[in-house]
Amino acid sequence: MSLQSTMAEVLDRDHVFSFMAPQSAANLNVEKNVLLYLEGISVSFDGFKAINDLNLYINDGELRCIIGPNGAGKTTMMDIITGKTRPDSGAAWFGQTINLLDMDEPAIAQAGIGRKFQKPTVFEYLTVFENLELAMAGDRAVLRILGARISGEQRDRLDEVIDLIGLKELPQMRAGSLSHGQKQWLEIGMLLMQQPRLLLVDEPVAGMTHQEMDRTAELLTSLAGKHSVVVVEHDMDFVRSLAGKDRTVTVLHQGSVLAEGRMEQVQNNRKVVEVYLGE
Amino acid sequence: MFLWRIMKDDRGGQILLALLALSIVLVPILNSLPPDSALYLPTYTVTLIGKYLTLALLAVAVDLVWGYLGILTLGHGAFFALGGYAMGMYLMRQIGDRGVYGNPELPDFMVFLNWQELPWFWQGFDQFWFAAIMVMLAPGVLAFVFGALAFRSRVSGVYLSIITQALTFALMLAFYRNEMGFGGNNGLTDFKDLLGFSLQSDSTRIGLFIASALALAFAYLLCRYLMQSRLGRVCVAVRDAESRARFMGYRVENVKLWIFTISAMIAGVAGALYVPQVGIINPNEFSPLNSIEVVVWVAVGGRATLYGAVVGALVINYAKSYFTAELPDIWLFALGGLFVLVTLLLPRGITGLLRPKEAV
Numbered sequence: 001m002s003l004q005s006t007m008a009e010v011l012d013r014d015h016v017f018s019f020m021a022p023q024s025a026a027n028l029n030v031e032k033n034v035l036l037y038l039e040g041i042s043v044s045f046d047g048f049k050a051i052n053d054l055n056l057y058i059n060d061g062e063l064r065c066i067i068g069p070n071g072a073g074k075t076t077m078m079d080i081i082t083g084k085t086r087p088d089s090g091a092a093w094f095g096q097t098i099n100l101l102d103m104d105e106p107a108i109a110q111a112g113i114g115r116k117f118q119k120p121t122v123f124e125y126l127t128v129f130e131n132l133e134l135a136m137a138g139d140r141a142v143l144r145i146l147g148a149r150i151s152g153e154q155r156d157r158l159d160e161v162i163d164l165i166g167l168k169e170l171p172q173m174r175a176g177s178l179s180h181g182q183k184q185w186l187e188i189g190m191l192l193m194q195q196p197r198l199l200l201v202d203e204p205v206a207g208m209t210h211q212e213m214d215r216t217a218e219l220l221t222s223l224a225g226k227h228s229v230v231v232v233e234h235d236m237d238f239v240r241s242l243a244g245k246d247r248t249v250t251v252l253h254q255g256s257v258l259a260e261g262r263m264e265q266v267q268n269n270r271k272v273v274e275v276y277l278g279e
Numbered sequence: 280m281f282l283w284r285i286m287k288d289d290r291g292g293q294i295l296l297a298l299l300a301l302s303i304v305l306v307p308i309l310n311s312l313p314p315d316s317a318l319y320l321p322t323y324t325v326t327l328i329g330k331y332l333t334l335a336l337l338a339v340a341v342d343l344v345w346g347y348l349g350i351l352t353l354g355h356g357a358f359f360a361l362g363g364y365a366m367g368m369y370l371m372r373q374i375g376d377r378g379v380y381g382n383p384e385l386p387d388f389m390v391f392l393n394w395q396e397l398p399w400f401w402q403g404f405d406q407f408w409f410a411a412i413m414v415m416l417a418p419g420v421l422a423f424v425f426g427a428l429a430f431r432s433r434v435s436g437v438y439l440s441i442i443t444q445a446l447t448f449a450l451m452l453a454f455y456r457n458e459m460g461f462g463g464n465n466g467l468t469d470f471k472d473l474l475g476f477s478l479q480s481d482s483t484r485i486g487l488f489i490a491s492a493l494a495l496a497f498a499y500l501l502c503r504y505l506m507q508s509r510l511g512r513v514c515v516a517v518r519d520a521e522s523r524a525r526f527m528g529y530r531v532e533n534v535k536l537w538i539f540t541i542s543a544m545i546a547g548v549a550g551a552l553y554v555p556q557v558g559i560i561n562p563n564e565f566s567p568l569n570s571i572e573v574v575v576w577v578a579v580g581g582r583a584t585l586y587g588a589v590v591g592a593l594v595i596n597y598a599k600s601y602f603t604a605e606l607p608d609i610w611l612f613a614l615g616g617l618f619v620l621v622t623l624l625l626p627r628g629i630t631g632l633l634r635p636k637e638a639v
Contacts, residue, residue: 082526109528121523123516130512140528142537146510194527 028112028197029096035060035198035228041080041090042255050076051087052255058198063224065239066232068252069275074232075118077252078200082115083108094198110140114196118203120183124176128167128186131175132158135190158193164219165189180207188219199229205238217241239263285504291586291630292503299492302328307485322481329488330556331596336495336549338576338588340542343502345574346583347511348538349518350435354443355546356570357450358418360560362547364454365417367467367560368401369410370478374471387469388462398460407474414551415544422543423536430532430539435521444567451565466561473555484556491552495589498545502585505538514538515583575614579621581628590630 009015036058043051051073058064068074079085080092083105092100098111109115123131136154139145150158162171165185170178175186184204191199201220205213213235220242223229233239243249243263251259251272259269266272286292306328309320337359344350376383380390384397403409425446429439457463476483505511516524517531525531554560563569573592580591595614602610625631 084522084526105522105525106528106530109526115526117523121520123519123523125515125519126512133509134512134516134524134529135527140530142510142530142533145513146505146508148509190527 028094028098030060031096033060034058035062035095036081036230037091037093038077038081039091039093041077041087041092043076043080043085043087049255051080054090054252054256056250056257058228058230061225061228063221063229063242063247064231065243065247065249066230066252067234067236067239067249068258071254072252073255074252075202076255078115078202078232081108081200082113106140109194109196112197113200114191114194114198115200116187116191116202116204118206120180120187122175122178122183122186122190125174127172127174128162128178129158129171131186132161132189132193135193137193137195161189161192164192166215181209181212184208184216185212188216192223197227199223199227201229201231203233203235204231205233205235213238214241282500285500285507288507289503289586291584291634292499295499295586295589296496299496303489303492306488310481310485322484325488326484326556327600329484329491330553331593332488332491332495333549333553333556334573334576334596335589335592336491336498336552337546338573338580338592339495339498339502339585340545340549341573342577342582342585342588343506343542343545344539345577346585346588347506347514347518348535349521350535350539351437351440351574352443352539352542353440353567353570353574354445354447355543355573356567357443357447357565358422358543358546359550359553359569360447360450360454360562360564361418361421362414362550363554363560363564364461364467364550365404365410365413365547366551366554367470368404368413368461369407370470370473370555371467372401372405373473374469377471378469386462386467388457388465389460392457400460411551414547418543418547418550419540422540426536426539430535433532444570447565447570448567451562451567454562454565462561464561466559466563467554468559468561470555470558478555478558487552487556491556494548494552498548499585499589501541502545505541506585510534572614575618579617579628581630581634584628584630584634587628587630591628594629 034057036056038054038056041051041054042049054073054077056077066074066077076085080087081100083100083103086101094100094108094111094113100108103111123134126134133150136158138148162168165188167173167182167186167189175183178186184207188201188204191201204220205216208216217238220229220231231239231242233242239249240263245264246262248260249263249266250257251266251269253275258275259266259272261269286296306320306325309318310322310325312319314321337355340358341352341355344352371386374386378387378390380387382390385394389397404413429442434442453459454461455464461467470478472478473483476486478484506514513524513529513534517529517534521531550564576591576595577588578591579595580589581587595617598613598617599610602613621628627634
């Protein structure tokens, strides 16, 4: 570390030295009612700053919509939260005690963060039922999954989710033969089986009909409360119907937060109109 | 019942196990008929089939990692050869003072090289139980260390295939050296007996055949048990969408490591049964071409079925014996042509013709 950067650290008023920073612990703690902290996160790829000093807080049980033009860093943000990408600087905490930057993808998933990809990613060779079975929360150690059997309780839960995602007639169908919309639903079902505390949902309604979109909005709203849900979406109508009157919407632009507030406020924000809505 | 539970959806496997059981009963009977009988099975043929069964066992091991887990291993011949060498070392020690030089302690090639005492890694191989453990332990440890390094650093796809090739090639070069203490070029040969039974006698050869058939049956059941469990479905999930499985909380590298190590141990057993039946083990078994050939067997038989690997190994090796005897110039063209044809016309292999069409 050069003298200059050391001095900059010492002179920085808000600087927290690493020996003073809290240590990561195993148990999720949401005393302060905040489930996810992203603070001062920056990441660049080949000199291009994909995320630039991003600060974002998600409350426990909140449903948050994140919008932003292409290249605003929405997917990169999800990659950082789920451990796929390491940020160059900044902090990411899950609750008060879990440091996400110390963990890899499986550990983060087991801590309770589930993710739905933009392109529906299901296990095509396996059946609908098997896809959901693999997603089911439980011990992931190799020997445990070798001997794992489905208990009565788990079977009820599986049937319930299959019903909920509208694939009741097709549990033995290979996931690869489902339609695009059905795959989207199956993936949402897999998230539900995983029972994460935080759901990250990347463009859930791409390729869905209006009817399906309404059902998805209904489902995501019903999940909020028990889980925190972060939805990244392009489709403004969908965001409007999700956010309603009193939920928070965050606008990302060039890797940092441009505006945050109710849908109405955000829509009338001059900067937002300039970069995104007004185009 | 346990067996029924794991085999009930596996028609191909049921047929395979039934045929193996039948052959265990029939082969000794047919072999004991008078030689002029029409049904007489010469001992030479028994040993040949026994050899094919050990190769089928190797193919099952490859299908486990390639078919179900998507790891295209081009180095499984290395594990096969290591198992073979462990058995070969035991057989060398069994020769005792009946070798050309009559040294009771040292195998012939060590006497020839003027070595005075047995190297440390040859200790213990005069005991069958020790050799039997090493048959599985040596390939297992190599696979574990190799897999831990490769899977943890997330090497996959073509790169992993190339590293497995390099692994077996490096071992081949090492085993060619006399200083390694494994007989150099010539390898280990001139075996006399196994557990006190002469390797030349008919009954020992039939015994080896039965052991090979049993090993194939047990390994088949083990692989089927693994693959019909939830672990098997996780393997398929990893094969088709590795990162999705990670984001679901599965430790992909651990799954790969376990299955890869088990597969290597099965390959080691196959090598150990192969060596007494062919009577020699030399560094050629490490040759990269051998490992690639195994992958061709699995592809021809049908991936991710387990029994397809057995069918592919038997069909191609029978064809190989036939062609190299009758039309030696054509064999390599036939093998290459077969691989191209199967890939183009039968992507699901020979057994794919008999299986019902699957969606996807």
